Amino acid sequence: MGTPAIELKNITKTFGPIVANKDVCLTVNKGEILSILGENGSGKTTLMNMISGIYFPDHGQIFINGEEVLIRSPKDAFKYKIGMIHQHFKLVDVFSATENIVLGLKDDGKYNLKASEKKIREITAQYGFELEPSKKIHEMSVSEKQTVEIIKVLYRGADILILDEPTAVLTPQETKKLFAVLRKMRDSGKAIIIITHKLHEVLSLSDRVSVLRKGEYIGTVNTAETSESELTEMMVGKKIELNIERTKVEETPDRLEIRKISCVNREGITLLNNISFTAKAGEILGIAGIAGSGQRELLESIAGLQKLNSGEILYHNPTTGYTENLRDKSPVKIKELGVRLSFVPEDRLGMGLVGNMDIIDNMLLRSYRRGKSAFLERKKPKDLANKIIEELEVVTPSAKTPVRRLSGGNVQKVLVGREIASSPTVLMVAYPVRGLDINSSYLIYNLLNKQKENGVAVIFVGEDLDVLIELCDRIMVINSGKITGIVDAENTTKEEIGLLMTKNDGGESHE
Amino acid sequence: MIVSFIQRAVMQGIPLLYGSTGEIITEKGGHLNLGIPGIMYVGAISGVIGAFLYEQSAETVNPILAVIIPLLSSMLGSLLMGLIYCVLTITLHSNQNVTGLALTTFGVGFGNFFGGSLIKLTNSDTPSIALVETSKCFKTPLPFAEKLGWVGELFFSYSFLAYAAIIIAIVVSIFFNRTRKGLHLRAIGENPATADAAGINVDRYKYISTCIGSIIAGLGGLYYVMDYADGIWSNNAFGDRGWLAIALVIFAVWRPNVSILGSILFGGLLIAYNYIQNLSFEQQELIKMMPYVVTILVLIVISMRNKKENQPPASLGLSYFREER
Numbered sequence: 001m002g003t004p005a006i007e008l009k010n011i012t013k014t015f016g017p018i019v020a021n022k023d024v025c026l027t028v029n030k031g032e033i034l035s036i037l038g039e040n041g042s043g044k045t046t047l048m049n050m051i052s053g054i055y056f057p058d059h060g061q062i063f064i065n066g067e068e069v070l071i072r073s074p075k076d077a078f079k080y081k082i083g084m085i086h087q088h089f090k091l092v093d094v095f096s097a098t099e100n101i102v103l104g105l106k107d108d109g110k111y112n113l114k115a116s117e118k119k120i121r122e123i124t125a126q127y128g129f130e131l132e133p134s135k136k137i138h139e140m141s142v143s144e145k146q147t148v149e150i151i152k153v154l155y156r157g158a159d160i161l162i163l164d165e166p167t168a169v170l171t172p173q174e175t176k177k178l179f180a181v182l183r184k185m186r187d188s189g190k191a192i193i194i195i196t197h198k199l200h201e202v203l204s205l206s207d208r209v210s211v212l213r214k215g216e217y218i219g220t221v222n223t224a225e226t227s228e229s230e231l232t233e234m235m236v237g238k239k240i241e242l243n244i245e246r247t248k249v250e251e252t253p254d255r256l257e258i259r260k261i262s263c264v265n266r267e268g269i270t271l272l273n274n275i276s277f278t279a280k281a282g283e284i285l286g287i288a289g290i291a292g293s294g295q296r297e298l299l300e301s302i303a304g305l306q307k308l309n310s311g312e313i314l315y316h317n318p319t320t321g322y323t324e325n326l327r328d329k330s331p332v333k334i335k336e337l338g339v340r341l342s343f344v345p346e347d348r349l350g351m352g353l354v355g356n357m358d359i360i361d362n363m364l365l366r367s368y369r370r371g372k373s374a375f376l377e378r379k380k381p382k383d384l385a386n387k388i389i390e391e392l393e394v395v396t397p398s399a400k401t402p403v404r405r406l407s408g409g410n411v412q413k414v415l416v417g418r419e420i421a422s423s424p425t426v427l428m429v430a431y432p433v434r435g436l437d438i439n440s441s442y443l444i445y446n447l448l449n450k451q452k453e454n455g456v457a458v459i460f461v462g463e464d465l466d467v468l469i470e471l472c473d474r475i476m477v478i479n480s481g482k483i484t485g486i487v488d489a490e491n492t493t494k495e496e497i498g499l500l501m502t503k504n505d506g507g508e509s510h511e
Numbered sequence: 512m513i514v515s516f517i518q519r520a521v522m523q524g525i526p527l528l529y530g531s532t533g534e535i536i537t538e539k540g541g542h543l544n545l546g547i548p549g550i551m552y553v554g555a556i557s558g559v560i561g562a563f564l565y566e567q568s569a570e571t572v573n574p575i576l577a578v579i580i581p582l583l584s585s586m587l588g589s590l591l592m593g594l595i596y597c598v599l600t601i602t603l604h605s606n607q608n609v610t611g612l613a614l615t616t617f618g619v620g621f622g623n624f625f626g627g628s629l630i631k632l633t634n635s636d637t638p639s640i641a642l643v644e645t646s647k648c649f650k651t652p653l654p655f656a657e658k659l660g661w662v663g664e665l666f667f668s669y670s671f672l673a674y675a676a677i678i679i680a681i682v683v684s685i686f687f688n689r690t691r692k693g694l695h696l697r698a699i700g701e702n703p704a705t706a707d708a709a710g711i712n713v714d715r716y717k718y719i720s721t722c723i724g725s726i727i728a729g730l731g732g733l734y735y736v737m738d739y740a741d742g743i744w745s746n747n748a749f750g751d752r753g754w755l756a757i758a759l760v761i762f763a764v765w766r767p768n769v770s771i772l773g774s775i776l777f778g779g780l781l782i783a784y785n786y787i788q789n790l791s792f793e794q795q796e797l798i799k800m801m802p803y804v805v806t807i808l809v810l811i812v813i814s815m816r817n818k819k820e821n822q823p824p825a826s827l828g829l830s831y832f833r834e835e836r
Contacts, residue, residue, distance in 0.1 A: 074708060090704065091702075092702045092705055095698065103698050103709045104706070105691075111689070136820075
């Protein structure tokens with residue numbers, strides 16, 4: 001250890017008004033594993049993309065082996081022996097591992113897959129990978145695909161490896177294997193940067209940890225001298241006062257009862273693991289967790305879009321007094337049962353609205369079934385569209401503008417407005433303020449509060465812990481499809497939630 | 512009789528083989544060029560124009576020039592068609608299906624316009640142009656063919672363009688599977704973003720593969736006029752061979768070497784009605800449908816087996832913008 005392989009000095013990158021990285025300084029030594037820790041949106045990936053040549057920094061310098069360099073493209077990054085393993089693999093499905101690994105190489109003499117295969121076998125033997133070079137990508141497991149990506153950069157002679165959340169898609173056993181390989185690479189003198197938000201991995205694998213928060217560089221500590229609570233505090237920071245009003249509703253009957261639901265995807269990975277909770281009318285239930293912990297699947301299974309393997313979703317109907325089981329029912333069926341469920345999905349223009357249609361037509365999407373004649377009833381949706389534009393201050397040339405042309409915040413207002421207008425009894429919103437400015441965000445918070453006062457059970461999936469604590473009544477924290485805790489928002493701290501979010505759910509040792 | 516049937520089947524098949532080889536190269540780069548029928552038509556009429564002008568201007572027909580001039584003018588015509596398609600779909604990202612169909616409509620109109628004009632120039636009684644001299648030069652068979660009896664007739668009686676078609680198909684097959692550039696082209700058709708990230712110039716590959724594919728397809732048109740039709744051009748005689756060529760691509764599961772046999776099979780199915788006795792008109796038409804029926808069957812089989820290697824290139828028909836990563 002000692003000689004720096006790569007050094008970043010005062011790196012700043014902005015995207016329009018958003019500062020993704022501000023004055024970040026980092027050093028990675030040869031023969032060292034550095035973890036970069038931070039919440040979603042803290043600028044980890046942006047920073048790494050600057051090292052690997054996808055973005056170019058606005059300010060600051062990058063030094064490699066003590067010399068200042070400019071990395072303008074992925075090709076430049078290759079030249080400085082930097083290899084990045086992206087979270088989303090860049091592989092051709094119908095090609096074999098070897099074909100993928102040699103793809104794009106020119107300076108390799110004659111095209112000879114046999115010789116390349118031999119070289120790949122040497123690399124796999126050296127670091128202890130398990131890979132059959134002639135296997136096709138589409139026949140591989142996720143972890144094998146990742147191995148191909150890693151060998152791809154090693155084959156090109158990379159000395160500095162960047163791994164973007166490499167364990168997000170792996171099983172604990174595969175993670176263990178990966179870590180063993182990474183340690184071997186470190187011992188052979190390579191510099192390794194690993195982006196993650198899993199604390200236990202940081203502690204077990206890395207030599208040093210650098211923490212980013214909201215694009216800012218917080219500090220670097222030696223792993224041996226730190227603890228989970230110190231790192232959590234660096235990650236989430238101090239509490240910020242937001243002054244969102246929280247009203248108390250007197251009567252809060254149970255509205256939605258989730259009993260032990262589990263769901264496994266096609267690859268056999270568990271998305272939801274034995275989740276049970278109750279959503280009450282007149283209450284905002286917050287859901288916190290690292291992105292991809294099962295929030296989306298949870299909401300979709302309630303909305304009738306996700307098949308479950310076990311469990312029940314019980315709805316207590318306030319008008320009839322009956323209890324219905326919504327599990328595995330289609331959205332139309334759920335509606336026919338008289339359940340008034342509204343869902344504002346994370347993917348606004350994919351699942352929520354149709355981008356090429358105007359605001360009026362998007363209103364129609366929710367009401368077209370109501371008409372009795374063969375022709376569409378256009379008057380009411382038009383009135384509704386105009387009402388939403390006026391009340392929610394949607395900035396648009398007219399109600400006839402395609403939704404695609406509105407800004408993110410206005411799209412969100414249209415979607416939330418439409419969902420609220422159907423006077424739901426359960427309102428589920430996923431990241432409703434993502435990409436919105438402060439004023440629009442507060443508008444949405446107030447709307448949600450008003451719904452709560454009207455006796456709606458609101459389920460709010462959010463990423464900003466400050467907002468969750470101020471807005472919600474209770475906060476449920478999930479981690480890899482499992483509930484790690486349900487806390488009372490008034491008596492909790494960011495640190496407590498942060499720890500729950502990254503809590504290693506027992507049993508699995510990562511050595 | 513069998514020998515002459517196979518011989519005719521091969522001659523029917525060669526234009527389809529050219530068309531499908533051209534289309535396969537294009538599709539491997541991720542572009543679905545439905546303009547192939549139009550391009551083949553333009554390839555044919557361009558060759559006819561070249562040959563016509565040469566026959567008109569030359570006192571005596573020099574056999575080498577009589578081949579080279581139509582060949583070059585045909586290649587130039589289909590290259591220009593390919594370039595139009597490239598600029599529209601690769602540079603301007605327009606919809607490939609719409610562009611291809613427009614090109615086919617345009618190509619057929621272009622061919623009929625110039626075909627009609629030439630027919631007028633010759634003042635002939637029949638609505639066709641006869642380029643018998645040029646055709647003779649194209650059809651020069653191998654000198655030893657006649658001495659070998661039926662073997663010679665079956666294997667060595669064709670013109671050079673027929674052998675060229677088979678050689679091109681084999682070379683293209685080898686190119687895909689045994690060369691680095693072939694690997695790159697296939698990667699682009701499957702996943703252009705990955706190819707781009709690997710430092711491959713996606714647009715350049717697409718331009719070159721689409722243009723070369725167009726030229727090869729155009730030669731199919733030229734073969735049809737000069738060999739199959741004995742140098743006689745009449746409007747719309749080319750028929751729907753272009754569409755059959757595209758069907759053949761699917762039949763051959765995107766492999767030019769399979770396409771060689773497939774083209775002969777298609778050719779045989781196309782003319783089978785001539786060789787079956789006592790068919791009514793309706794039955795004849797039904798038999799002519801066979802190549803399409805076979806293609807549909809192949810599609811059903813490969814979809815049901817769902818083997819990844821037999822599927823069309825994954826990004827076929829999609830435009831690639833780098834910014835949309």
